[in-house]
Amino acid sequence: MHVSRSGLRRSLALTLPVALALTITACGSSDSTGEASSAAFDTAALGTPNKATGSPVTIGVISEGKGQAVDQSDEFRGAQAAAAYANEYLGGIGGHKVEVKVCEVRQDPAMATDCANQMVTAGVSAVVEGTLAEVDQTIEVLTPAGIPIIAASGSTKAALTTPGYFSLFNSLSYFGVPAADGKEQGVSKAVMVVVGVPGAEGPARDVGTLLYKNAGIDLEVSAIPPGTADMTPQITAASADEPGLYHVFGNESFCTPAIQAIKAVDPDAAITAIAQCLSAAGAKSIPGGYEGVHVVTTSDLDPEAEDTKLFQAVVGKYGDGAKESVITGSGYSPMLGMINALNAAKITDVSAKGVTAAMKSAPATNYPLGAGATFTCDGKQMPISPNVCSSDGIIASATADGKLEDYQLVPSDPELYSPAS
Known part of the structure; x- marks a missing residue:
């Protein structure tokens, strides 16, 4: 079979919505296979305090939120927890305190457009998205305004091809x-x-x-x-x-x-x-x-992993009751991943233009809860698309009762x- 680059991208346009639909169905079940242990968190995992003292920088978060079919509210809480942790322990973004502006879509494309317009009006420096199905509507508004989108993963045609969209994890x-x-x-x-x-x-x-x-x-x-x-x-x-x-x-x-x-x-x-x-x-x-x-x-929730211990501590301290789950992680990981990448790039200009440039120049950065996966948004990591920042993946072994263990990185x-x- 011959599949051209353009033909492949048309096929990929269906991939993320499918994964989202499957995730939504799974999240409606009562099992806990997608959650880390709920044991008491270890505050030592947070590290040494390093408070942000500079002027605030506003980062938007657009998520499904709570709709008729699914409740993704913990995605917001995960992103907000990561920002709060960064403000107290990582010096924010380049010393600037991170303020988070949230907007929920509720599985409504029109609301996605409205949320994106709200972000433009608010003058945010970037927008973080986790597993948003209505990504194309936000791209149509945000990228012409020069506002970068930092996503956990995205694989619609627009997400694969539009400059200013960064998919930190391997959506394929x-x-x-x-x-x-x-x-x-x-x-x-x-x-x-x-x-x-x-x-x-x-x-x-x-x-x-x-x-x-x-x-x-x-x-x-x-x-x-x-x-x-x-x-x-x-x-x-x-x-x-x-x-x-x-x-x-x-x-x-x-x-x-x-x-x-x-x-x-x-x-x-x-x-x-x-x-x-x-x-x-x-x-x-x-x-x-x-x-x-x-x-x-897409998330390594091994309770013995240092990354998971940090996740538990951050969510436990700042998560406002969020579960230690894949849903929470889908907000936490892109927010913290972005902050770590920007700080690694030694960002000084925290405007939207500065964030875009710093994301492109940042060195390889660990993807939170990624089992050691790294991302580099230089446009060279995935031949199929310059917007996908990693071709790493994660595989685990299932126990008889469906718990995951022995998480392994599948290298790029x-x-x-x-x-x-």
Whole structure:
């Protein structure tokens, strides 16, 4: 299959909204697989106080907030907690105290446009976004005004191509990480079991097939309609070519029967899945639970990791009741990552123009909760897009009951994310 750079970008335009939809569904469940331990936090992890004493700099945060379908309010709290921590322990941004202006979208594109206009009126120096579905509406307003957008990840066409948008984490890791994992295991054939809706199946066939090909793996995409209770016939058909790996891409209600069927039909094959697949309820209905499944995730919440200890301490002290979860992390990580990058760049001009320039010149910076992943926003990290600042990823192992452990960094591999020539 030949996929041009422009064609690939059109396919990628669907990827982030799909991931968001899956995340929203997973967050509505009662399991705790996406949370760190709630043990008492250690204030020593915060380090030595270093208060910001300079004039304030305003950073906007645009998030879904609390809507009819989902409550992402902890994303705000995570970003605000990171800013408060920076003001007391990191000297703010270049010595300037960070003031946070928030605006919630509530899954409404018109409100996203309104939020962006509010940020322009307020004269913010940058806008932080976590997992915003309405990113295109904010790009349309903010980038012409010269206000940079610092996102956890974004992969719409506008996010991939518009100058002034910075995606700190690898937004294509849902496809790239399992391909890299399969390559590491010596797999030559794989099956991606994906929920059969256009927004998921299309990118799986175009983007997924390309990235697996770059990893030296022949990929078959098995798209199965949502709501299919017994996937044995589809998995039996897919197993005929003797794949060494199955990658499951969907939400918990889709992934549970998929993993059940894979374990029954092809028990010796390796299984990877995205984190949104896992739940406590699913673990109970799968023979052997999730034992042995490798899981693609965007946050390392290993309670023994120093990064997680800092996250727990920051959220515990400044989080206003936020959970130590992936949702909170999706606000915390881009805010703290941006602040660390700007300070590493020794920023002196904290205007929007100065922030944009400093983000581009900053050295490699650790992405908070990224298992050691780094980002560099010099436009050279991802051949597919100059706006993606990292091609690192994270993979973890699942326990039988769906908890994640043994988080591992999947190092940057630009060749994996290269478009077809």
